[in-house]
Amino acid sequence: MNWIILLDAVLLALLLVIGVPVPLCFAAAVLLLFLLGDFGSASFLVSAGFSQASSVVLLAIPLYIIAGNIMSQGGIATRLVDFAESIVGRFRGGLGIVVVLTTAVFGAISGMASSAVAAIGSTMIPRMVERGYDRGYAASLVACSAVLALMIPPSASMILYGWVSGTSITAAFLAPVLPALILIVLFCFWNWVLTKRMPLHTEAPLPAEQWVKHVAQRGRRAGLGLLMPIIILGCIYGGITTPTEAAAIAVVYAVPVSVLIYRELGWKGLYTQLWKAGQVTGVLLILVFFASMLARMFTMQSVPQLLLVGFTTVSDNPIILLLMINAFLMLIGMFMDDASGILLATPMLMPIVHKLGIDPVHFAAIIATNLGMGLITPPTAPILYLGALVGKTPLSGMLKPTMVFLLFAYLPVVLLTTFFPALSLTLPRLLLGG
Template sequence: MSPLILIDALLLTVLLIIGVPVPLCFAGAVLFLVLTGDFGNASFLVGAGYAKLSSIVLVAIPLYILAGGIMSRGGIAGRLVDLADTVFGRMRGGLGIVVIIATAIFGAISGMASSAVAAIGTIMIPRMEERGYDRAYATALVSASAVLALLIPPSASMILFGWVTGTSILACFLAPVVPGLLLCLLLGSWNYVLTRRMPLAAPEKATTRQVMQEFARRTKRAGFGLAMPLIILGFIYGGVTTPTEAAAVAVVYAIPISIYIYRDMNWCDTSEVIWRAGQTTGVLMVLIFFAAMLGRVWTLENVPQQIMEGFLLVSENPVILLLLANLFLMIVGMFMEDVSGILLASPLLMPVMVHAGVDPIQFAAIVATNLGMGLITPPTAPILYFAALIGKVPLAKMLTPTLVFVFLAYLPVVLLTTFVPSLSLALPRLVLGVP
């Protein structure tokens, strides 16, 4: 690898470590190459960036962000929490299960982990503390559960992965589902273990009839929100719409539900939701623009092939190659959020995956689980820091339970997803008939 590319990669890493906004990190890496490299007229890089942004697939992402913002403001989070609380809240440690389930469902609706933290965390962290849970533990559980937004469809991250690698987005949606469900199970199990010594308040007594009546009432209240991901996925896999068109359907569905049925939002609120969605989308588009430019230069310099050759110098054993790829993804995930990690790492590692005989659909699940783990893994851990702000607790107090979730829940799922292909391929084969 040329010294110029190595310096550029080091510059990108340093900028990320010192906390420069991620789009500006990629912009700085591109500017460095343009000023110091011998690429002739650099206008072709601008063309490469705009060519990526012109894809119709990318329209789905701001639409899903907007739909998630509307449902978040429209009261869906509270209704999901109440419904899950009816089923699991009377168990010892049941509020932890409520957090996991509600966050997974809301993450599927919003498609973004940060939205799930903000919506579920503001409701559940105070409620858990009232019932005897340690506030730092509650915040750590919310942040660990929020990463399920990457794994439960429809996921904005999987749209990006499919777009970057040329893999079926429908298959990418399905690939991380089973790993995501396995992760829910492990998080729930460790929640039970970690809360055994907490002075949890005894749940209120209720008869079976009372529970069933409450469940029916809260299901009716939350039903329209619960139906949203089912409608989106039903339209997509039923062949009615493309993922982009389904995102538009989600927005059209979310507005009347939030304003006229739930009535937690009015038309004046929509302007604020649209403004925030536009801000998020703007940052994302700038990131994609510069990441595309950087990826074009690195491709011209044969960086993906050189990474593969470097891996092969260590070993040609597929197991070792997969472990090295996972290590690479873990490191990327520690310093970048999922969107940046996908844009950077997926094209670089694809030759390694092909050489190791990994199906691109399985690679989607490997990337999702690895980068999801990176979102809550120090030193940067963007979701962990965001949750600490939401929960108003010091990050240091969150580290012990978070590391339990990382090493004893996320890491086993990452390894199983990597070395048991059927976990990520079973649903795409069943639903889509992929080979």
């Protein structure tokens, strides 16, 4: 049976590399394994897929997608950008800091890196180019910062991880927060370094009194948008609602703000955003269905145990094993989106995680940072390609700044997260106890 598993893995990788849609890749892998293996009746596997896809926990993801779409089209995202720009936009390189900060805030609601690239990139890249930023650099900064959406709660990726691993979703939300804050600081620092030689057009600083008034004016204008993540996270960590109920609150809040108060999203536009969210949700549910079937088939064939044996054969040193896990996760992130990576990697790696004595909450941060790094690591780098598309720039122009962000910002954070568990466990223990 081992050769069948290997053949199935090769087929899955090949289909991903040539660009076949990810749900169809998983469907093909399931079909091949079922035809060549001995799994008895297909009804058992189908029922396993349906039971996973119908989980009420997954309802939170389309709700956050809807809220993010409404934000981007309803004026909320633009007002957040304007508010951040009023604070730091008049400093040299300040517009780059605005990108990092607003992407982090937007990720706190949408929970998806691709949504952050589309929403923030379409607004900020033209604005940065007008101010003298290199277009390739602007697109690279947006794409790299968008990966913060995986780490800033409430993250759709952490909802999936908590659901697959049986870990508390609220604890999984908190695990990557401190690594994300370190990453934000490093992104801002390297933005300052990389823009030193660019011919930037920076507005003259305002006198202190005028600056305070300007910030207050933009703050009032963006106030309703800024309240959104506060309300969502307050409800979750205050014990008032579950993450799914908080997602519903996000939608209920975003609709009247965008349609009735800001009036930048009409009822027709709202219908369009709901339709788009429905399309994304449909694709996600198909992915969950087939990925759950494939994970069940791998488990039945003891693939997690075989992977554990393979890793420990190379070395039984915990440091080496952790580095191998990081490389495995980054490789998965290079070929598929974060949701697919979590659905595939989590069941396979949990036996190794338990053997090493890694806290599942700590592993939530490890998997988030590594998959995020894979999303922007060439040659595949799906989020980089999306950033190039949104920024209307060739990928070659994005590679140099991307490698700086990867090697001197993202990689240090991945290593810190992996080898210093307190970085991931402090907030969950402080706010949730245990």
